[in-house]
Amino acid sequence: MTHAVSNGLLASDLVKNFGSVSVLKNINFSMNADEAVGIVGPNGAGKTTLLSALAGAFQLDQGSILLNNQDVTEKCASARCNLGVVRTHQIPKPFDGMTVFENVLVAASYGVDADKQTAYQHTLNAIQLSGMEHVANRQAESLGLLDRKRLELARALATQPKILLLDEIAGGLTEAESVQLVDTIKELRRQGIGIIWIEHIVHVLLQVAERLICMDSGEIIADGEPQAVLSNPQVVKAYLGGGIE
Amino acid sequence: MSQWTNSVTIQRWTPSSRYAIVFAGLVLVLLALAPLFASNGLLDRLTALFIYVILAAMWNALAGYGGLISVGQQAFFGLGAYFTIRIADLGLDPFISVALAALIVGVISYPISLVMLRLKGGEFAIGMWVVASILHLMVNLDGLIQGETGISLVSLNHYDSAQRLTIIYLLTLGSMAGLLALLFFVLRSKTGSAIQAIRDNEEAATSVGVKPEKTKQLLFVIAAFGIGVAGALWLTSATTFLPKTYFSVQWSAYMIFMVLVGGIGKFEGAILGAIIFFLVETWFSSTGVWYLVSLGAIAIAFSLFLPKGIWGELERRFNWHFLPVGYQVVEKNKINTDKK
Ligand SMILES: Nc1ncnc2c1ncn2[C@@H]1O[C@H](COP(=O)(O)OP(=O)(O)OP(=O)(O)O)[C@@H](O)[C@H]1O
Numbered sequence: 329m330t331h332a333v334s335n336g337l338l339a340s341d342l343v344k345n346f347g348s349v350s351v352l353k354n355i356n357f358s359m360n361a362d363e364a365v366g367i368v369g370p371n372g373a374g375k376t377t378l379l380s381a382l383a384g385a386f387q388l389d390q391g392s393i394l395l396n397n398q399d400v401t402e403k404c405a406s407a408r409c410n411l412g413v414v415r416t417h418q419i420p421k422p423f424d425g426m427t428v429f430e431n432v433l434v435a436a437s438y439g440v441d442a443d444k445q446t447a448y449q450h451t452l453n454a455i456q457l458s459g460m461e462h463v464a465n466r467q468a469e470s471l472g473l474l475d476r477k478r479l480e481l482a483r484a485l486a487t488q489p490k491i492l493l494l495d496e497i498a499g500g501l502t503e504a505e506s507v508q509l510v511d512t513i514k515e516l517r518r519q520g521i522g523i524i525w526i527e528h529i530v531h532v533l534l535q536v537a538e539r540l541i542c543m544d545s546g547e548i549i550a551d552g553e554p555q556a557v558l559s560n561p562q563v564v565k566a567y568l569g570g571g572i573e
Numbered sequence: 574m575s576q577w578t579n580s581v582t583i584q585r586w587t588p589s590s591r592y593a594i595v596f597a598g599l600v601l602v603l604l605a606l607a608p609l610f611a612s613n614g615l616l617d618r619l620t621a622l623f624i625y626v627i628l629a630a631m632w633n634a635l636a637g638y639g640g641l642i643s644v645g646q647q648a649f650f651g652l653g654a655y656f657t658i659r660i661a662d663l664g665l666d667p668f669i670s671v672a673l674a675a676l677i678v679g680v681i682s683y684p685i686s687l688v689m690l691r692l693k694g695g696e697f698a699i700g701m702w703v704v705a706s707i708l709h710l711m712v713n714l715d716g717l718i719q720g721e722t723g724i725s726l727v728s729l730n731h732y733d734s735a736q737r738l739t740i741i742y743l744l745t746l747g748s749m750a751g752l753l754a755l756l757f758f759v760l761r762s763k764t765g766s767a768i769q770a771i772r773d774n775e776e777a778a779t780s781v782g783v784k785p786e787k788t789k790q791l792l793f794v795i796a797a798f799g800i801g802v803a804g805a806l807w808l809t810s811a812t813t814f815l816p817k818t819y820f821s822v823q824w825s826a827y828m829i830f831m832v833l834v835g836g837i838g839k840f841e842g843a844i845l846g847a848i849i850f851f852l853v854e855t856w857f858s859s860t861g862v863w864y865l866v867s868l869g870a871i872a873i874a875f876s877l878f879l880p881k882g883i884w885g886e887l888e889r890r891f892n893w894h895f896l897p898v899g900y901q902v903v904e905k906n907k908i909n910t911d912k913k
């Protein structure tokens with residue numbers, strides 16, 4: 329589904345190879361800035377790589393990315409964050425030697441133009457939204473995996489994103505915790521934040537995603553209304569043996 | 574939704590840090606008055622201590638806060654001394670030469686940073702050693718220096734020896750205080766938190782808007798400038814410039830020792846490490862080779878068994894935060910406690 333988007337992301341013909349492995353094969357993707365898009369696909373399909381490409385984590389081998397009609401293909405992750413596109417990392421990357429508050433403050437100070445007091449407010453809000461109040465002063469290296477994932481979310485939120493790219497943040501949550509997470513994401517949706525969310529736990533994802541994309545072997549094999557995508561024969565085949573819930 | 578964010582506030586100073594700053598101020602005043610009552614020998618030794626403090630603080634900023642471990646910072650120590658000789662040779666006052674030389678070192682370090690900061694981890698560390706060796710060779714090519722014979726900062730003779738000692742002492746004390754204040758200010762600022770974020774995870778820092786290149790360049794230049802000041806001041810106090818002693822990797826060994834023992838990544842740690850090194854040197858340096866071997870062994874022991882150094886241990890045990898560069902979230906009704 330590629331169409332001109334004046335307000336949102338438009339990625340055309342994305343190609344990324346790691347050595348001889350072709351991880352993104354001519355991906356075309358677009359979304360409006362206020363959409364909520366879920367991405368599923370088997371392990372190694374290239375989901376994280378697509379997210380990294382959109383976030384500007386590496387140079388593409390081919391293709392272009394427009395954000396609100398502005399060409400950002402050559403822009404680094406830092407510049408894209410300043411333009412409102414920020415990502416979380418599937419494998420959390422905390423600033424180990426800093427406290428949770430300090431981790432998030434870096435994002436609040438550099439992700440968006442804000443004076444000190446505003447940055448503090450953004451930081452505290454992001455910490456609360458991610459449910460990390462009780463560990464605000466903890467050194468990040470002492471956090472468990474769940475809190476590390478929450479920290480990824482908190483840091484991303486503190487940059488006041490317009491489009492938020494989430495990479496498997498629901499894994500390992502209890503039922504109650506995923507309800508809370510969904511509430512948080514719904515709240516962000518109400519604020520008009522666009523979301524791309526990679527998630528293996530499909531029933532959680534579908535509470536937020538209005539549109540679903542399925543990737544397999546570096547290609548988008550289905551894209552559209554979630555139930556239609558899930559019952560698409562190609563998608564069923566891609567998951568054969570793996571099993572989609 | 575808003576209860577927690579409204580019930581807390583951000584604290585940067587602690588009561589103990591206020592006392593610590595007052596105490597540090599008093600110590601500085603006392604040290605500034607020392608020429609009135611201290612012996613020349615003591616002033617000379619204290620001058621060396623202040624230079625160690627500068628070196629340790631700069632290496633700690635670079636490695637402890639910025640994650641840029643270098644074994645080539647003697648490059649800037651040597652250049653600081655070399656340019657002082659060069660500028661003084663033009664007929665300028667030796668102390669003005671010191672200031673200009675340090676500035677030149679800062680300026681020169683910028684293009685060096687553009688090349689060297691492309692290297693990561695061990696490559697950067699060793700690459701800096703290579704830079705130091707190349708600069709050492711280049712300085713040796715300058716006819717003025719007379720190769721490894723060396724040259725003296727003869728213009729110091731315009732001052733009588735007691736006056737000279739006092740000027741050097743006070744200049745070094747002032748430089749140390751000024752450079753420590755500069756580092757404290759930078760590390761406590763927004764830039765300081767970016768420096769630490771880059772150290773911990775450059776990719777993550779970039780993804781939340783930090784610009785790693787500029788930030789690292791700034792840190793690199795500050796550290797080079799500070800070590801340039803140290804080299805230039807060392808020359809005024811030693812008077813003779815011998816390239817091989819100034820560009821020696823031994824200086825890196827000293828810096829690493831001071832920072833590892835005192836506490837890497839702790840502002841107070843570097844200062845403590847310099848004092849410990851100074852005492853060890855005062856008491857044991859006459860034991861020659863064994864002195865160097867022991868320094869190395871102690872540094873390794875610390876990094877294995879007490880990785881946060883002596884200050885890290887004190888901080889953990891007694892919750893001391895004298896010169897905090899970080900942030901604490903505290904509940905509004907519990908303001909002004911030292912507790913985490
Ligand atoms: N930096 C890299 N270097 C080499 N190969 C890589 C790199 N990053 C990813 N790959 C490979 O690219 C393919 C796609 O990886 P990617 O992480 O995008 O998959 P994914 O769909 O996110 O999978 P998962 O569901 O396991 O997270 C995999 O085969 C992976 O091994």
Ligand SMILES: [Mg+2]
Binds near residue numbers: 418495
């Ligand atoms: Mg992935």
